[in-house]
Structure formats: structure tokens, C-alpha cells
Amino acid sequence: MTRSHVPVLAGELIDLTAPAPGENAVDCTFGAGGHARLIAERIGAGGTLVCVDRDPAAEHRFEQIAAEAPCRTRFLRMEYGEALELLRREGFKADLVLLDLGISSMQIDARGRGFSYSYDAPLDMRMDPGQELDARAVVNGYDERQLARLFRRYGEDPNARVIAREIVRRRGHAPIETTGELVDAIETALPAAVRRRFGGGSPAKRVFQAVRIAVNSELDSLDRALPVGWDLLREGGRLAAISFHSLEDRRVKRFLAARARGCVCPPDFPVCACGRRPEAEVLTRRAVAPTPGEVADNSRSKSGRLRVARRIEEGEA
Numbered sequence: 001m002t003r004s005h006v007p008v009l010a011g012e013l014i015d016l017t018a019p020a021p022g023e024n025a026v027d028c029t030f031g032a033g034g035h036a037r038l039i040a041e042r043i044g045a046g047g048t049l050v051c052v053d054r055d056p057a058a059e060h061r062f063e064q065i066a067a068e069a070p071c072r073t074r075f076l077r078m079e080y081g082e083a084l085e086l087l088r089r090e091g092f093k094a095d096l097v098l099l100d101l102g103i104s105s106m107q108i109d110a111r112g113r114g115f116s117y118s119y120d121a122p123l124d125m126r127m128d129p130g131q132e133l134d135a136r137a138v139v140n141g142y143d144e145r146q147l148a149r150l151f152r153r154y155g156e157d158p159n160a161r162v163i164a165r166e167i168v169r170r171r172g173h174a175p176i177e178t179t180g181e182l183v184d185a186i187e188t189a190l191p192a193a194v195r196r197r198f199g200g201g202s203p204a205k206r207v208f209q210a211v212r213i214a215v216n217s218e219l220d221s222l223d224r225a226l227p228v229g230w231d232l233l234r235e236g237g238r239l240a241a242i243s244f245h246s247l248e249d250r251r252v253k254r255f256l257a258a259r260a261r262g263c264v265c266p267p268d269f270p271v272c273a274c275g276r277r278p279e280a281e282v283l284t285r286r287a288v289a290p291t292p293g294e295v296a297d298n299s300r301s302k303s304g305r306l307r308v309a310r311r312i313e314e315g316e317a
Helices: 010-017 034-043 056-068 080-090 105-109 135-141 144-155 160-171 179-189 192-196 205-216 218-232 246-261 292-297
Strands: 024-027 048-052 072-076 094-100 233-243 280-282 305-311
Touching: 010 034, 010 094, 010 233, 010 305, 024 034, 024 080, 034 048, 034 056, 034 094, 048 080, 056 072, 056 105, 080 094, 080 218, 094 218, 135 160, 135 205, 144 160, 144 205, 160 179, 179 205, 205 218, 218 233, 218 246, 233 246, 246 280, 246 305
Parallel strands: 024 048, 024 094, 048 072, 094 233
Antiparallel strands: 233 305, 280 305
16 A cells, blocks of 8 residues: 555554454544554455544545555544444444544645644634634634633643733734734743743644644543543454643543543442443553654654553453
């Protein structure tokens, strides 16, 4: 199969999840299709690969991969939580469920989409261009308190209040229409000493992350998808998630830890009363990070973190 995109943590993902001939896999966030290609090669003619993405551009890339894939393929253009619910209603069972979270390189590099703070573009940030809410509506529609709360909650930005104040001040004269205008507002809000702390990085990174998460309801999608994806797994099936910031990674870590823990009785109970047994074997004791070599080849991989768990078979616990 032709390769044009190198996915993040690809070798580690394949080693830990070990896709096998004849298995069923769900790639919940198809993106550029790099992981999907590798999985398709391993599940082979007897396997089925379901790919999910709400971005119409991803569907065109899927068609190219599907034409070469040795396995059966299917594409669902919808939000991945909805797609997993659909598959559950259909009775589909998976051996592997993958969530490669965040935005794809294709989306970042598409200048008209407005995901990047590195160049000027219309404020958009919609993963599904057909949805109504976009970044322009958030930046210009939220009041100062809502913006500050958004930047703190989804961007973990300690400068949230002063940035929100400057945005509201500026849009009082004219709406903020472009990524460049938003970056300028953020940089202006911060004293020079604070800006210098970012070195070669941009102080806009956290705010852009926060707005993007709000526009696309990314954390809500993840919270809905994790339990449904887990329910789809056969015994011995694996769930893998690649996160790119701590808000995602913490959710994945807690979800898998809860499935591995089983009993939820208070520690002072002499005997388990809840009857819950462990459902998962966590295969990543700590989140797996990219190697220095991968980061050197692809700087965008630097913040990637992989966690994997296997659904315990009956009688294992």
C-alpha cells in the first residue's frame, strides 16, 4: 500500500495492540489514514476496518486507502461518539478500537480552516465544516467571564483573565475575524516579560487549543466515546488512545484505571460487596511518548502520549 503520511507513535501502537489476521478494528479518528493503513495490512483479507471522521476531506483520503486495503472497509462520516453508538446498536464487535485524538496535520496545514496560530486565516476551527458553531462565534460571542473560564478550563492558561479582557476590548471596536487578529490580541494582553518566557513558542497555543476544544466539543466526545468503545470490544480486545494534551490524557488514564481496578468498595470493607471484577489489563504502565528520533523527524509528535488496555477474558480476573 502507498504511504504518504507517517502517523504518530505508529510502531508502539502496532506492537502494543498487535492487530492480527481476521480481526475487526475501528479507527475512530481517521485523519490522514496513517494508522489505518498499518492496521489494514495486519488484519488482512479476513478482517474488517471501520474508519470514522467528521471531516469530509478525510472521506476522500479514505477512498484512496480503501482501494488498496487488503481487508473489508467501511467509512462513517460523523462524530466518533455517534459512530461508536451506531456500531453498538448494529451489534458490531471489535478486537481493536483506536482513538488518535486532537487535530490532524492535514487540518493544521489547510490554511482556510483556521486551526493554526502560525499564519493568518479566517477564524473557523470546525472539524465538521457543516456545523454552525465556529471559532469566530466563540471569540466574539462569549462574554469576558466565559472567555476567561474557557481559556483556564480547556487551555490551562494562567493568563486567561487578561487575555479575555483584551479580546473583549478589541471586539468593542470591530469583530475579531482572523487567526492573526486573535494572536495579536493575545500577545498584546501579555507583558513583555511574560511573552519572553515562551522562548520560540507562541503564547497563543493554549488559547487556540481552548477555542478549538469548545468549537468541536472534543472532551465531551471523548467522555461519551470511551465507555461505548470499551463495550464494543470482544474479550481480549484492545482499546488504544493517543492524546496530545493533559486534558485528554487524564481522561483516558482514569477511564482505563477504573476498568482495571474493578472493586469500588471503600478500603475499610472486609469483603467486597459491589461484586465488580477487573475488566481491563492496562498494557502501558505509563503513557508511551515518542522517541527523540520521531520528534526530530516530526516535531508535532512531541506531545503525543499512548495508552493501551486489553479487555480481560472470562475467568482471567
